[in-house]
Amino acid sequence: MxxxxxxxxxxxxxxxxxxxxxxxxxxxxxxxxxxxxxxxxxxPEDHPLIKRMDEVEELFGSTESVIVLVKADDIFKKRPLEAVEGLTHDLEDLDGIERVTSLFTVYWISGTEEGIDIHPLVEEVPEDEAKLEELRRVALSDELFVGRIISSDGTTAVISCVPEPGVPDEELYRSVEEIIERYRSAYPDLEFRLTGTSVMKALIGIGMRSDIEKFLxxxxxxxxxxxxxxxxxxxxxxxxxxxxxxxxxxxxxxxxxxxxxxxxxxxxxxxxxxxxxxxxxxxxxxxxxxxxxxxxxxxxxxxxxxxxxxxxxxxxxxxxxxxxxxxxxxxxxxxxxxxxxxxxxxxxxxxxxxxxxxxxxxxxxxxxxxxxxxRWKWLSRVMGGLGSFSAAHSRLVLLGTVALALAAMSGIPKVRVDTNPVNYFKPEAEIVKATRLANERLAGSVGMSIVVSGDIKSPDTLKRIREVQEQVESLPQVGSTLSIVDYLLRLNKAMHADNPRYYRIPESRDLIAQYLLLYSVSASPEELDRLVDYDYKNAQILVTLKTNSSAEIADVVERIRSYLGGRFGSGDLTMEVSGFAVLFKELMSIIVKAQIRSLIISAFLILLVTSLTFRSLVGGLICAMPFSVALAMVFGMMGYFGVELSIATAMISSVMIGVGVDYTIHFIWRYRSELREGRGMGDALRRTLINTGRAITYNALSVVVGFSVGLVSGFLPIYFFCWLIDTSIVVCYLGALILMPAVLGVLRPKFLFGGVKR
CATH class of the missing domain: 1.20.1640.10 (Multidrug efflux transporter AcrB transmembrane domain)
Structure with missing residues (x-):
């Protein structure tokens, strides 16, 4: 050099x-x-889950969504319904929106003396109270609507949009938000919230740009x-x-x-x-x-x-x-x-x-x-004082360090993993409020699907699908399920003058085919397209979860997989889970394994390099002491304070080890140089702390300040990463200036002296 x-x-x-x-x-x-x-x-692009999700989208259409929630004291009043109707039509006219589902686009299936009646639930806002009450009765009595487009208490309506393929998320979000702002101004007594996968991605993209603009x-x-x-x-x-x-x-x-x-x-x-x-x-x-x-x-x-x-x-x-x-x-x-x-x-x-x-x-x-x-003379005095204290009370320093590390380690088992993107945002973020509303009043906010492959028109297959839906709906985190079976149950009942005895799957394959054809012709075929493919060889059960907890989502996925594996693992009929909930579960496993692997790799490589530098394994192990204590402190704090292991915080160990060991290296290098010039341990320690100790302090302050910039991030994983890494840097800094003098004073390792008389 x-x-x-x-x-x-x-x-x-x-x-x-x-x-x-x-x-x-x-x-x-x-x-x-x-x-x-x-x-x-x-x-990775070739990951089996991603490939399978792409295949499912090819069969049933996009899983992307823009969801508008409209909340009122009572949706079934003229003014709230006018807002829902206007928003529905404005969103249908918006470039980039492929399909809109709301109270004003769905079809109601009912039986009459003449047969079956399939017609729009509501075409225009009723003018009198009697018709409004009738609309309330019909909408809240049908499970096809409750939880999906209207809350069970009639206070929250859903307008769900499917974007056209390839539409930029941020561009679409801004267009939808512009429309919603007009309605917020026109209807100040109503509450409008925006969520959905496309909205989530748009807000993350906007947030990333905003963070960079703030950070620098x-x-x-x-x-x-x-x-x-x-x-x-x-x-x-x-x-x-x-x-x-x-x-x-x-x-x-x-x-x-x-x-x-x-x-x-x-x-x-x-x-x-x-x-x-x-x-x-x-x-x-x-x-x-x-x-x-x-x-x-x-x-x-x-x-x-x-x-x-x-x-x-x-x-x-x-x-x-x-x-x-x-x-x-x-x-x-x-x-x-x-x-x-x-x-x-x-x-x-x-x-x-x-x-x-x-x-x-x-x-x-x-x-x-x-x-x-x-102006920094006081720092030299502080550095000297630290050295004197540590050297004079070395055993106390060592015992205190061990006790602190053990106390911190007791919090490690409490650490939890989180992968749901909605938890990236702070609690006051609009999308968090929207998701909370969806979980509390509607079917939920996280989607997954159970893909069924077999003879879908077979009555036996449909009964098995119904059996799976009932089992899945029994899980407390599940808000709703939806499949082609739900439409067939209503069609069969309606065909028999709404007799509840006929709320069952028809026994005739031909009758099933007729019902499906009738619905496709009378209503909207797009509603069935997202549930079954053209050849009726594949279908899906849409499952909505009313939780943001990654642990609960993973538990649901695992329980459904276990149930399906015991009944549909092989044969002519197969079922498998897919969707974002499955991705969240897989990410949990990846994060934990990656955390362990990166920790082992970085610690080993740092130990190797420091050992070779000081030509001593003992020297390498001593260098590892401060960041080992810092690791215990950080993961213990995560457990005690409820900070989840996420895509960002899972990178802490690698960063902390690589950055935090620098202070110990600088300290030991200068201390050894002073000793090899023939100075006594006390004088060498004093000179090291006054000179290199001051530079280490400048540097540690600079690193802490640099990472503190992340505390202004709009994303919680980045915020917590920077908070925890700052804590670890402070621990590594104090470890270099307080722990190292005590350790070196007690051990007096040979690599420090290189033949110089002690």
């Missing part, structure tokens, strides 16, 4: 111009970055303030900040260049780079001021500073990249992409710091005074 630094110091203009050119070239690509907020993006200016502003407080000079502020700006810009540009979609996991890219990309610059600048105090030609001072700090910052950069690179083994593509490009950003920040920063410093006059004009 000495040759690279020497070239940068001797040819600063070339280095600065090169980085400026790269920054501009990649910066121009950033606007081309594409966003992908879908749940499906979390799986807030992060840069906080960093400038912190660096000024740390160094008190223009160079001390701007040079580490330039490393961050360059790494973020170049990383986003490279993502756009290689056409990598930006997912929610990728929100951790700017947050992580804001936190760690200035690490190397801070240490170089801090060492530069230390060397400047010794005097000499400015280029030699810069070279000396970069050379002396080169090994520890190289090791710090390597361990940080190792931590993030463990995500490359993650089974979820978004996490792999996030890990890869954070590694790229860290590498770019490191290269920038060891080339651009020395090149820039070589063009500047040496500072006349140390950084911050002595």
């Amino acid at each position: 000495g040759g690279i630094v020497r070239f940068s110091v001797d040819h600063p203009a070339i280095v600065i111009a090169l980085f400026a050119l790269i920054a501009v070239a990649l910066g121009l690509l950033v606007p081309k970055l594409k966003f992908d907020p879908s749940v499906e993006s979390m799986f 200016p807030i992060g840069i502003a906080l960093m400038l303030i912190l660096l000024y407080l740390s160094f008190g000079t223009v160079r001390g502020v701007l040079l580490p900040t330039a490393a961050v700006a360059f790494s973020v810009t170049a990383t986003f540009g490279l993502m756009a260049l290689f056409k990598q979609p930006f997912t929610m996991s990728c929100l951790l890219i700017p947050v992580s780079l804001l936190a760690v990309a200035n690490d190397y610059g801070i240490h170089i600048v801090a060492r530069y001021y230390e060397e400047a105090a010794s005097g000499g030609p400015r280029r030699e001072v810069v070279y000396r500073a970069a050379r002396e700090i080169g090994v520890p910052i190289t090791l710090a950069g390597l361990t940080t990249m190792i931590g993030f690179s463990s995500l490359l083994s993650h089974p979820m593509p978004p996490s792999r992409v996030a890990g890869l490009f954070i590694c790229v950003g860290v590498a770019l920040a490191f290269i920038f710091s060891i080339t651009f920063i020395p090149a820039s410093l070589s063009l500047m006059r040496l500072p006349e005074v140390g950084p911050a004009g002595g």
